[in-house]
């Protein structure tokens with residue numbers, strides 16, 4: 001799918017939506033912290049998205065921690 005010019009790319013995670021994206025990509029508006037989709041979103045809205053994304057990340061970590069706990073009673 002992708003061409004061979006990807007050696008310089010590093011996968012990034014968008015701060016606002018959590019999507020994984022490559023940066024920098026020629027002709028792509030994505031920045032270091034935001035994917036091309038979220039770059040098009042107004043800053044105020046993006047702030048809210050970042051806040052929500054942070055909460056989701058925290059919840060995911062919490063869920064993972066709970067899942068790692070050995071099941072079973074005393």
Ligand SMILES: [Zn+2]
Nearest residue numbers: 014017035038
């Ligand atoms: Zn995004």
